[in-house]
Amino acid sequence: MSFLKLAARPKTLSRATVFLMIACASHVGRADVSSDSNELVGTWILTKVLDSSVIASIDDAEAAKLVGKALVIAPDKITVAGESCRRPPTFTRHYEDAARYIRETAHAPVGRLGIPTTVEAVELSCTEALVKGYNKIVVYWKGFFFDAVKKE
Numbered sequence: 001m002s003f004l005k006l007a008a009r010p011k012t013l014s015r016a017t018v019f020l021m022i023a024c025a026s027h028v029g030r031a032d033v034s035s036d037s038n039e040l041v042g043t044w045i046l047t048k049v050l051d052s053s054v055i056a057s058i059d060d061a062e063a064a065k066l067v068g069k070a071l072v073i074a075p076d077k078i079t080v081a082g083e084s085c086r087r088p089p090t091f092t093r094h095y096e097d098a099a100r101y102i103r104e105t106a107h108a109p110v111g112r113l114g115i116p117t118t119v120e121a122v123e124l125s126c127t128e129a130l131v132k133g134y135n136k137i138v139v140y141w142k143g144f145f146f147d148a149v150k151k152e
Contacts, residue, residue, distance in 0.1 A: 044071040044148040056143020085126035
C-alpha cells in the first residue's frame with residue numbers, strides 16, 4: 001500500500017514542477033524597473049545629432065539646439081530639454097537586429113548611429129534609448145537620433 005502512495009506522489013510533484021516552470025518562463029525577458037533600469041536612471045547630456053528619420057517633428061536647426069541639453073530619466077518620469085513625457089517610463093527591454101529595427105521603426109539607416117549589430121532597445125514611454133555601451137546611449141527624440149552620455 002505504501003508503494004502505491006509513493007507512486008502517486010510523483011504525478012503531483014510533476015504537475016507542480018510544470019506549473020512552476022511555466023510561471024517562471026512567463027517572466028523571462030520582462031523588465032524589472034527596480035534593477036534593470038538602474039543604469040539608465042539619472043541625467044544624460046545630449047552630445048551630438050547622429051541622424052534623423054525621413055519624417056521628423058523638428059528641423060535640423062532645432063535638433064542642433066538640443067545638443068548640450070539634459071535628458072532626465074527617473075523611475076516615474078522622462079524629461080528631455082525641460083519637456084516631460086505624459087506617461088511614466090515602462091523600461092521594457094528588447095534586443096533587435098539594429099539595421100532592421102531602425103529601418104522598420106524610424107525609416108532611417110543605422111550607419112551613423114554607432115550601435116552594435118544587435119542592439120538593446122529600452123522603451124521610455126515617449127522616447128526610446130538604444131544602449132551603446134557603458135554610460136552611452138542613443139536617444140530617439142522627435143525624429144532625430146542623439147548621442148547621450150551619463151552625467152557623473
